[in-house]
Amino acid sequence: MFLLFGVGQLAAQAIDPAALRNDSLLFRKVLEIPGGYINDHCLIRKDSLWHLFYTTGQISSKKWYRDGNEAEIGHAVSPDLLAWKVLSPAFRTGPAGSFNAGHVYAPYVIERNGVYVMLYTGTPGSPMAGEHLCLATSIDLTTWVQHPDNPIFRNASGEVIRVSERDPHIYFEPGVGYIMYFVARLREDEAKGRTDQEFSCVAAATSPDLLNWTDHGPVMVRRTNGYDAFSYMHPESPCVIKKDGLYYLFYKSGSGMRYIISETPLDFRDRAEYFLSTAHAGEIVEWEGRWYLTSCSRQVNDIAHKWSDRTQGLFLARLTGVGLHPMVARIPDAPKEPMTFSILPKIATGGAVAWLRVPLGEWSADTPCSATILNLRTFKVQTLGEVTLRQRYNEEGATGFGMFWMKTWLIGEGSYLVTVQSPVGQLHATVAITP
Numbered sequence: 369m370f371l372l373f374g375v376g377q378l379a380a381q382a383i384d385p386a387a388l389r390n391d392s393l394l395f396r397k398v399l400e401i402p403g404g405y406i407n408d409h410c411l412i413r414k415d416s417l418w419h420l421f422y423t424t425g426q427i428s429s430k431k432w433y434r435d436g437n438e439a440e441i442g443h444a445v446s447p448d449l450l451a452w453k454v455l456s457p458a459f460r461t462g463p464a465g466s467f468n469a470g471h472v473y474a475p476y477v478i479e480r481n482g483v484y485v486m487l488y489t490g491t492p493g494s495p496m497a498g499e500h501l502c503l504a505t506s507i508d509l510t511t512w513v514q515h516p517d518n519p520i521f522r523n524a525s526g527e528v529i530r531v532s533e534r535d536p537h538i539y540f541e542p543g544v545g546y547i548m549y550f551v552a553r554l555r556e557d558e559a560k561g562r563t564d565q566e567f568s569c570v571a572a573a574t575s576p577d578l579l580n581w582t583d584h585g586p587v588m589v590r591r592t593n594g595y596d597a598f599s600y601m602h603p604e605s606p607c608v609i610k611k612d613g614l615y616y617l618f619y620k621s622g623s624g625m626r627y628i629i630s631e632t633p634l635d636f637r638d639r640a641e642y643f644l645s646t647a648h649a650g651e652i653v654e655w656e657g658r659w660y661l662t663s664c665s666r667q668v669n670d671i672a673h674k675w676s677d678r679t680q681g682l683f684l685a686r687l688t689g690v691g692l693h694p695m696v697a698r699i700p701d702a703p704k705e706p707m708t709f710s711i712l713p714k715i716a717t718g719g720a721v722a723w724l725r726v727p728l729g730e731w732s733a734d735t736p737c738s739a740t741i742l743n744l745r746t747f748k749v750q751t752l753g754e755v756t757l758r759q760r761y762n763e764e765g766a767t768g769f770g771m772f773w774m775k776t777w778l779i780g781e782g783s784y785l786v787t788v789q790s791p792v793g794q795l796h797a798t799v800a801i802t803p
Contacts, residue, residue: 391645391685392669394698399444399452400681403427406442407614407665407678408535408605408649409472411449412484412509418655419509420444420682421458421486422664423473427679433495438471441488443510448673449660449684450699458486459504459512467492467500467528469517474535474605477509478546478578484509485578489534490519499534501550503579520581521573533571538578539608541633545576549606549617554594568592570619572604572634588628588636605649608633611731614692618644618652623671625650625661629692645685645696646671657727657792658768659687661696688730709788709795711774718801719777722745726757726790729766734758735791739774742785744798750779757790776801 399406401424409422424442425432426544432438440457458475464470468490475488483505490502500519504512523529539547554567567584590603607618610633617636618627619724624646628636647663654660663683667676689695709726716722728735739752757770776784788795 376774391696392667394645394666394696395647395683395685396450396699397680398446398450398684399454401442401454405665405678406473406681407438407685409651409662409664409682411651411653411662412477412479412538414479414509417447418449418727418729419477420446420452421477422473422682423475424457425678429671432678433471435470437474438488439662441486441512442474443473449506449655455510458506458510459514462514465492466490466675468502468514470494470497472502476536476538478538480546480578483507485734486512487520487538488552489535496555497514499532500528501533501536501548513633515579521583535605537606537608539610539633539676541583542609544633546578547575547608547633548573548575548581549587549605549608551602551604551699552586554586554589566592568602570603570617570636574634584634586637587634589618607650607652609652609654617686618650620647620649624648627694642695644692647683647685648673654729657729659694659729659731661676661685694731709790710796711786711797711799714798715800716776718803722774722776722799723771724774724786724788724797725769725771726788726795727768728759728770729791730756732759732791737772737790739786739788741774741779742787743780744783744785746782752786758768 371647383702402425404426407423409420410418421444422440440460443455444452446452461472469650470491470493475486477484477486486504488502489499492563501521502518503515503520505684508513514769519528525774535551537549541547542698549570549572552571554569559650567589572584572587574584575581592602597753601622604620609616615630615633616627618625625644627642628639630639646668647661648665651662665678666680668683670676685700686697686699687694688697706717712723712725726737735757736754737756737757741750752774755772757772758769760770779801781803783800786797786799
């Protein structure tokens with residue numbers, strides 16, 4: 369369906385000097401599959417476990433799209449994003465003649481009303497004959513059922529047409545519904561018999577229920593052909609997050625991940641593009657106030673995909689930074705302090721200062737919090753007012769917490785429950801004030 373868009377002329381893309389940097393040492397390999405590789409993937413947390421669903425195949429000198437390769441969606445779980453256990457595949461390719469009979473790859477999973485919905489790319493044979501977005505559902509993230517009306521995009525007559533659509537990513541926006549971002553190739557001249565693939569895009573569609581979709585066309589367009597200093601420029605693997613009221617579209621192009629910032633989730637055109645990392649097919653997730661970035665498929669420093677393409681597992685790094693722009697940082701080898709609210713000291717002498725330590729999102733400049741105290745004997749509540757916490761840093765980067773102080777001489781002797789309302793939720797801790 370998205371092969372029919374007309375696209376205007378675009379300026380030639382210049383080599384980005386930032387792409388020359390090598391940040392591969394900031395990534396830690398966290399999952400390796402003997403004899404196999406991980407490519408496009410997604411992460412979702414359920415109860416106490418992270419679930420990873422991923423494109424997988426066997427390492428070979430032959431083309432990845434050979435028959436029988438990338439024929440299943442892999443599944444692994446982890447309590448902490450670092451130690452992974454590989455489970456049985458979520459599902460495999462369908463029967464001959466189905467729209468996912470050739471290959472299945474690039475999954476994205478989201479939960480709605482207790483049901484997990486996976487959008488993924490399926491091909492009836494070779495990807496060169498068409499890539500289709502398909503849907504499967506599960507109630508436990510283990511057993512998956514294919515939707516009977518796959519693929520989900522058809523023309524006005526209900527017919528399936530040859531298309532190039534893949535790498536879905538879903539973001540929920542109140543007032544809009546579910547927004548699915550995916551990659552498509554475009555036709556510059558609609559009079560031509562088939563797509564000339566001169567341009568590619570990240571396209572978007574919206575849905576109230578993840579089943580019925582409305583096409584919104586391209587939200588960002590780039591030339592398909594062309595190279596930066598190292599690698600092919602075709603945009604791939606979109607990932608959208610919202611931070612501080614702005615929308616960030618991350619995607620792979622050329623030598624690594626780039627991003628565009630917009631005030632709206634449905635238009636990233638005509639805006640500045642920034643280089644983030646040499647990561648490939650990265651996903652960005654937030655957990656306990658910290659941001660994480662993945663990479664996969666190749667060694668992170670093989671940005672031209674020359675010698676390690678589709679040979680590697682999953683890599684992980686952190687995202688930190690102050691203000692508008694994120695930065696990649698290494699995950700420390702030593703365990704970090706737990707991200708909990710605490711008061712130092714727990715027993716304070718009246719007239720002293722007690723420090724309140726509050727977890728923050730690492731990728732933030734200023735975080736507003738409000739605090740109240742409850743006397744556990746009299747049940748009298750007293751407000752400490754609003755305070756702006758600033759991100760604290762050490763030699764390893766953002767620590768993930770901020771601190772402010774409480775004047776104990778303003779409250780009497782006794783035991784107190786201190787409540788802090790912060791972006792990570794409502795936090796509680798106790799402190800005793802002695803004479």
